[in-house]
Amino acid sequence: MRLHSPSMSELHAFMTAARLGSFTQAADVLCVTQGAISRAISRLEAHFGQPLMQRNAHGLKLTETGRKLFEGAQAPLQAIEALSAGLRTDERRLRLTLSTVPTLASAWLVPQLPDFYQRHPDIRLSFAAYRRNEDFSGDTPDASILSGTPDQWPGWQADYVIGREMVVICHPGRLAARQAQGMWNTPHGLLGEPLLYHTNGMDNWAQWFTGAGVPRDSVALANGFDQVSILIRAVMADMGIAVLQRCLVRDELQSGRVAAPFPELPVRIARGYHLCAPAQRRDHHALTCFREWLLETASRDPDVVAATLSP
Known part of the structure; x- marks a missing residue:
């Protein structure tokens, strides 16, 4: 079947330029050059075999065909954008980036992870570089296992795991x-x-x-x-x-x-390993699943059990 619809990149270039009335502003919004916008719209006009907009000293003016395309494509494009954003959110909720004290990771955490993957095969766990003074100022990690006492991280969710x-x-x-x-x-x-x-x-x-x-x-x-x-x-x-x-x-x-x-x-001792995350990430699905698994796993550790049973 022959497809009559244009490419999404060319359609986005046209719709953005038509909405803003400027190739330059459209280029800024879409993070491309002004020349890229101009070429995309030229390809779109070649696809339809007629001009879609005219440039003059006062900006851009849509032709009759351009107006029909702009008005007819708005709702479908908005629906596609909403769907895409939702799908990306669904994918993001199943990814967790964690940083942790390297020795704890190799000696205790990593040997336990097969059980986590068996329980949550849909969650992808990756590790970021460990920073002793993590402040979550960057995009990653979502959470970090840090050594210290809970009073060091006011405002964070800090759960004791192991290590006292x-x-x-x-x-x-x-x-x-x-x-x-x-x-x-x-x-x-x-x-x-x-x-x-x-x-x-x-x-x-x-x-x-x-x-x-x-x-x-x-x-x-x-x-x-x-x-x-x-x-x-x-x-x-x-x-x-x-x-x-x-x-x-x-x-x-x-x-x-x-x-x-x-x-x-x-x-x-008072210091131990804590799973820490900023308050705004407490509802992150993958983090919630990992936190529940981690605390349950730690609660079965012989040392933690002994500490719980001792007077």
């Missing part, structure tokens, strides 16, 4: 040697060790000792690292001991690459 449960880790050989020497019978014995730390959590050791009931005047820290993965490698190299969120080192503990001197000691 801390554990001390060390080289397995160091643990065996200290236990043989009878030096680590209580947490107080750790004060004499090189205390490695993450530069974004310099107070973690102080909070851990306080939670463990260790009397102290101050904590003398050793070497600092700005990446958790490097901090873990330093412990594996027996450079010292570290205190980290248990969810980040579960694989290393289970494999025996690091050891925990006091694995059952329940010490929790």
